[in-house]
Amino acid sequence: MDGMHDLGGMDGFGRVEAEPGEPVFHALWEGRVMAMQRAMMFAGGWNIDMLRYAQERLPPRVYLGASYYERWLLATESSVVERGCVTADDLAAGHALRPGKALARKLTAAMVAGGLVRGGYSRPAPRPAHFAPGDRVRAKNIHPPTHTRLPRYARGRVGTVERVHGCHVFPDTAAIDRGEDPQWLYTVRFEGPELWGPDSDPTVSVSIEAFEPYLEPAPEHA
Amino acid sequence: MTEHDHDHAGGHGSELSAVQLRVRALETVLTEKGYVDPAALDAIVETYETKVGPHIGAQVVAKAWVDPDFKRALLADASQATGTLQLANPAGDHLVAVENTPSQHNMVVCTLCSCYPWDMLGLPPVWYKSAPYRSRAVKDPRGVLADFGVTLPPSTAIRIWDSTAETRFIVIPMRPAGTEGWSEERLAALVTRDSMIGTGLAKSPADLD
Numbered sequence: 001m002d003g004m005h006d007l008g009g010m011d012g013f014g015r016v017e018a019e020p021g022e023p024v025f026h027a028l029w030e031g032r033v034m035a036m037q038r039a040m041m042f043a044g045g046w047n048i049d050m051l052r053y054a055q056e057r058l059p060p061r062v063y064l065g066a067s068y069y070e071r072w073l074l075a076t077e078s079s080v081v082e083r084g085c086v087t088a089d090d091l092a093a094g095h096a097l098r099p100g101k102a103l104a105r106k107l108t109a110a111m112v113a114g115g116l117v118r119g120g121y122s123r124p125a126p127r128p129a130h131f132a133p134g135d136r137v138r139a140k141n142i143h144p145p146t147h148t149r150l151p152r153y154a155r156g157r158v159g160t161v162e163r164v165h166g167c168h169v170f171p172d173t174a175a176i177d178r179g180e181d182p183q184w185l186y187t188v189r190f191e192g193p194e195l196w197g198p199d200s201d202p203t204v205s206v207s208i209e210a211f212e213p214y215l216e217p218a219p220e221h222a
Numbered sequence: 223m224t225e226h227d228h229d230h231a232g233g234h235g236s237e238l239s240a241v242q243l244r245v246r247a248l249e250t251v252l253t254e255k256g257y258v259d260p261a262a263l264d265a266i267v268e269t270y271e272t273k274v275g276p277h278i279g280a281q282v283v284a285k286a287w288v289d290p291d292f293k294r295a296l297l298a299d300a301s302q303a304t305g306t307l308q309l310a311n312p313a314g315d316h317l318v319a320v321e322n323t324p325s326q327h328n329m330v331v332c333t334l335c336s337c338y339p340w341d342m343l344g345l346p347p348v349w350y351k352s353a354p355y356r357s358r359a360v361k362d363p364r365g366v367l368a369d370f371g372v373t374l375p376p377s378t379a380i381r382i383w384d385s386t387a388e389t390r391f392i393v394i395p396m397r398p399a400g401t402e403g404w405s406e407e408r409l410a411a412l413v414t415r416d417s418m419i420g421t422g423l424a425k426s427p428a429d430l431d
Contacts, residue, residue: 017369111262
């Protein structure tokens with residue numbers, strides 16, 4: 001969706017300000033929210049693409065005005081209700097008013113002690129890759145109203161395929177219960193002026209990780 | 223444990239309490255429904271506060287600096303290469319290591335949310351997840367570097383990697399001068415978190431004194 005989250009290239013947000021000696025969590029509740037998200041994802045309440053899409057659907061003012069973990073809290077509250085895990089009156093009461101539904105699994109402390117691993121999203125390739133390193137490609141001018149990982153700044157722009165990463169779960173379908181639909185994933189590099197105009201810094205280049213459905217062939221001399 | 227998380231900070235006390243109450247309500251509901259185990263939540267928090275952090279990535283970078291074969295393997299397939307090491311927490315899939323050279327500097331961002339190689343660096347800092355960095359890194363990287371006090375020669379190309387899928391990027395900063403013969407452990411102390419994101423450079427030996 002063409003939402004507030006798609007921030008690449010926007011102006012007006014000011015300096016990047018780092019907090020010296022920043023703690024991992026600024027308050028205990030932040031850690032609890034993060035941990036609940038991990039545990040619910042592990043349990044099969046939702047997948048990571050649904051999680052991202054839930055945040056993207058926060059109204060723009062809320063998205064920008066909330067802190068990072070406040071966004072997670074809001075997205076978790078909406079997700080547990082949307083996925084039928086919890087009802088709004090449970091949350092209002094602060095207690096479970098009725099039993100939960102059966103989820104696939106439950107995260108235990110013993111499992112966590114074994115180490116937290118980032119998820120793996122590779123899937124067997126259902127077809128050969130359409131593009132190869134060196135190919136000139138154009139990012140399509142698509143505007144799905146639902147979840148996508150093609151940022152607006154790249155749409156319509158021509159770049160070069162640098163790497164091929166195999167097939168991965170396709171976020172655009174996984175986020176909306178349309179299945180994993182594995183797609184070939186590429187690193188596509190764009191020269192800065194192609195994205196930001198002829199007066200921009202020519203020493204800058206930007207790559208995105210683009211799924212095959214985001215790309216179409218571009219002429220060699222484009 | 224959740225009994226002690228009141229944080230009355232003057233005029234902001236009531237705002238904090240409202241969020242805390244919502245988080246507590248959510249945790250109570252999810253626990254009573256049987257979905258989450260509070261002990262597992264405690265363990266997750268502890269893992270991110272104590273076990274997973276930039277020391278892991280620093281260990282990888284230091285090894286790449288001293289071992290050319292490891293560096294080659296790391297650049298070819300970072301998930302596989304880091305899998306051969308004894309790390310405090312397992313490295314994940316889809317990891318890509320990119321190397322800074324005098325002619326190219328690399329910087330990593332997630333413009334769309336906050337994707338970050340947390341297996342190598344721990345959880346991302348607030349600035350990485352915030353609008354100024356997410357918006358400007360892809361368009362004005364030199365300006366972003368200036369915000370971090372870093373100036374690169376005009377001839378150095380800057381490459382920004384937008385983490386729009388599950389590929390995760392770690393930058394291998396350039397090895398500082400004056401570190402010949404240093405042990406991996408000593409070298410790892412020079413590798414800052416920001417140098418592995420690309421918003422900083424590795425420390426020089428003088429910085430450690």
